Amino acid sequence: MTQTRASADGGRRAPGRGARRTDLAAFLRSRRERIGPEDVGMPPGPRRRTPGLRREEVAQLAGVGVTWYTWLEQGRPINASPQVLDAVARTLRLDPAEREHLYALAGVTRRPVAVDPAEGLPEDVPAILDRLDPMPAAVVSARSDIIAWNRAYATVFWCVPRVPPSERNTMWLAFTMPPCCNPIANIEEQAHESVAIFRYRYSRHMDDPGWKEFVQRLCAASPQFARLWATQDVAPPRPCDKVFRHPAVGEIAMRSTGLDLTAAPGLRMIVYNPVGEQDADRIAHLLAHPREAAAALPDHRH
CATH class of the missing domain: 1.10.260.40 (lambda repressor-like DNA-binding domains)
Structure with missing residues (x-):
């Protein structure tokens, strides 16, 4: 050494x-x-x-x-x-x-070691997620892998429970889901900043082969992501305005806020707060009528 x-x-x-x-x-x-x-x-x-x-x-x-x-x-x-x-x-x-x-x-700056999702979440986190209903919330890794979520999140970001675990990643879903099935309505508006924030996180894990392999796969799967990744733009994380689209109620505008989990370094909880009363009412309607919400979803596969 x-x-x-x-x-x-x-x-x-x-x-x-x-x-x-x-x-x-x-x-x-x-x-x-x-x-x-x-x-x-x-x-x-x-x-x-x-x-x-x-x-x-x-x-x-x-x-x-x-x-x-x-x-x-x-x-x-x-x-x-x-x-x-x-x-x-x-x-x-x-x-x-x-x-x-x-x-x-x-006097050495050291990046925190990420928690292995296989080890499980801190015991209080699932209960916190559940109690945040009807606000959609999920726990994600630094790489945006979706580790856990509550009922409201699964209702609004309805594709998450339907895809294989290997595809449960917010970046992967946002950039690879076709328009007919993509629950994010304003992806074109948010894409550039999303990739810049992702590069900010990537720069802290550049020696991790898993990160490099994921970026390569996403570049191959999404020309849009590949083009934005090539710009080399970087931006620090901040709250983002996102518009979700659900076939049963239409668009739902929300603002996302990321909260680092001190008991699980490398993981953060993303909480979505409805922008207006109409947005909150639409989430409440979906939660109150789960059969109606499920029946309205696309039944085809890609």
């Missing part, structure tokens, strides 16, 4: 960094001292004067130089890459909260 080099600032520390380095040194020592050599498959060796692993043992297990790790634990002003800190964190068996604390103390 490539090590980082000591800072060339002659030992000078930026204002405010001294206290953070002191905290970093104390934190690393405390985490090192709680792990015994037998915990990592190393022989206990001769009698130890202090508990836990020695500094050279941590360095060896993490694949970094002894001098570099010693300086890090001493709070010296050296630089550390996320990859090297990841190795130290694994060696010290840090949990997610401890890892984030380590990166903050080291």
Whole structure:
């Protein structure tokens, strides 16, 4: 593993960094001292004067130089890459909260690790989704994979329950569903900004093969997406105005708001708020008359 080099600032520390380095040194020592050599498959060796692993043992297990790790634990002003800190964190068996604390103390910006949808949602999230009815709401990943949704969302974005799980992605559905079956009425108006926001999220996952493969598939499936993706435009996430179309009631105008789930990094809850009373009434009508709503949907397949 490539090590980082000591800072060339002659030992000078930026204002405010001294206290953070002191905290970093104390934190690393405390985490090192709680792990015994037998915990990592190393022989206990001769009698130890202090508990836990020695500094050279941590360095060896993490694949970094002894001098570099010693300086890090001493709070010296050296630089550390996320990859090297990841190795130290694994060696010290840090949990997610401890890892984030380590990166903050080291002054390293680290992207949160996305939750694996297979591991399930935090236990309160499904109940929150249900209680948001009649406001449509869903939980999606950073890549816009639809993980869970409530009854109102399935009623308005009616194609979601009808497609295979591999296609339950808001970007995929928006750009590949033909006009006759696309529940988003203003896709032409929203397309450019949607792709720019998606690139903003993509830039934080560029090393993930799954993201690259998804973009390639979507470019192949949608000439419109491919053309907009080629512009290289990027925009930060923000609330968006969307107009849904349901054959039973017509158009429903809503504003979407994304809420990050702190208990599940990488996931966010999208909540749709009806713009006017007529829009709210149309959602209420669909929910009150599910058979009528279902009977009005297209019965053909693409």
